[in-house]
Amino acid sequence: MRSLLLYGPLVGVPILGVTLVLESGRNLSAPPNVSGRWNLTTPVTVDSVACPAARGLLHTSGLEIRQSGAEISVTLVGASNGTLPGRVTRGSDSLITLAVATGAVSFHAIVDRSTTPARLIGSAEWPGCGAGHRAEIVAASVGRIGARSR
C-alpha cells in the first residue's frame, strides 16, 4: 500500500516533469548546422612556391566539417594539414559564417543554406607567408545539410 502511495510522487512527478521540459524546450535554438562533406566546385589556385604552407590545399578535394554546438573542426580531405578548429555563427536564417584560425592558417567562409545543394564560399590565408597569399574556396555540400545519413 505504501509503495502504491509513493508511486505518484516518485514516478508520476518525473513523467510530468519530462512533458514540461519538452514543452519549455520547444523554442530553444541551437547553432546552425554546417557539418558534413563539402566538395570543391572550383580548383584552388595558390602560389605554393612562394607559400609552401599552402601546398596542402592544392591536393584537397573538399572539406569535412564536424560540429558540436558552435564548435567546428574542419579537415581538408586529402591534405596533410590535420584538423583545424573553428566556430560557426549565424548571420541570418540561411547565411552562416565559419571562422577557423590557427597560427598557420586562417579560413573564413559564408555558408548559404538557401540553395540546393548548400554553398560555401570562403578564403584561406597563411599569416606566415605574408600579405597577398590567399586562396578562394568554393564548395557545395554533399547531400542535404542537416539531414544525417540513415
Next chain:
Amino acid sequence: MITLKVLLLQVALVIIFSRLVGLIFRRFHQPQVVGEMLAGIILGPSVLGAVAPKLSTTLFPASSLGALSALSQIGLVAFMFLVGLELDHRMLRGKGEAAVLTSHTSIVMPFFLGSLLALFLYPRLSDDSVRFSHFALFLGTAMSVTAFPVLARMLTERRLLGHPVGALALACAAVDDVTAWCILAGVVVMVRASATDLPLWITLGGTLGYVGVMIFGVRHLLRPLSGWFRTAGKITPDLMGLVLLLVIVSAAITEYLGIHALFGAFLLGVVMPRDKEFQEALTARLEDFVVLLLLPLFFAFTGLRTQIGLVNGAAMWGYCGLIILVAVAGKLGGTLVAARASGSSWREAGAVGILMNTRGLMELVVLNIGLDIGVISPALFAMMVLMALTTTLMTTPLLELVFPESRPARRAAAELAAEPVRAS
C-alpha cells in the same frame, strides 16, 4: 581500399589489447568489459591517435573503418540476441509492489534529469538539424540505461543472485533495459522519419505490427526448436544455422522498417523458447565467439569514434562533469530513494542504486545509435562515453564499500564459516 591483411591485423591487435587491458582491470576486481571499453579508447584518436598519429593512421586507416564497423555491428546483433535470450520474463512480473516502484523510479528519475539537462546542453552541444524533443528524449534514454548483461555477470561472480539485493537489482535492470530499448526505438523512428523519405506510418505501423507478430505468432512457431534440441540432445548444426538465419532475418526486417537492426535481434531473443537448457546450450555455442572476438571489435570501433580531444577547455570538461553528476544522481539516487521508501535498509538501497548505476556496454550501444542517427554530436558522444566508463568503474569499489558482503572472498569465508563442522 581495405586489404584483408590490414583487417586481420586490426582484429588480432584488438583481441590482444582487449584481453590484456581487461586482465589488468580484473586484477582490481573490475569487470572485463571495463578493460575492453578502455582498450577501445586507447586504440582510438584520443590516445594512440594523439601520441602516435602516423602509427594510428597506419593501423586504422579511415578506409578500413567501414569493414570494422560492419564486423562490430554483426557482433552487436548477435550479442543483443543473447541479451534477449537471457532475459527472464519472470523477472518482469510478480515481484511485488516494492520492485515495481523501484524499477519504474530507476527509469523515470534519470530520464527526467537527463531531459532537464538537455535544456542546458542543447544550445551548447547540438545544432539546428536536431529537434530539441529528439535530443531531450535521447539524452533521457541514455541516462536511464543499465548494463543488464554486465550486472548479471557481476552478481553471478559475487554470488548475489540469490540475495534480495541482487534479485531486486536484476529485476529492475531487466525492466529498465526493456523500457529503454522501447523508448530508444521510438526516438529512432522519430528522428529517421524526419530525415528520410520513409513515411512515418510505415515505420511506426510496421514496427508495432512486427512486434505483435513476433510476440503473439512467431513465439509459438519457435516452440518446436527446444523439442528438436531435446531430441538430438544438443544444438545440431542445422538448428544453429536456422537460429542464426532467424537472427539475421529479424535484424534485417527492423533495419528495413527504419528502426535499428539491434531491435530485431533483441526481439528474436526474447521470443525464443524459454527452455533453460536450450537457452544455455545456445548461449554456450555463441557466447565465446561473440564476446571474445566480435564485441571487442565493437569496443574498438567505439573507441575509434571517441575523440576525447573534442572535450577541451574548462567549459567542456564542466559539461562532462555535469553529465556524470546527473547520470549518477538520477540512477543511483533515484533507485536508492525508491528502494529505501519501499522498505529496504539504507545499505541495501544504496547497494541496489550502485548496481543500477552500471551502464557499461549497453550505454555504448545506445550512444553509437545516437551518433549514427545524428541526434548527438561527436563531442557529446565522447562525454557520454566517459560517463559510461566512469559509472561502470565506480560500481565495484562503491559496492564493496557500502555492501561489504558483496566481496567474493568475504562471502566465501562467511559461507564456509556457516557450514557445519565435518567429523574427521
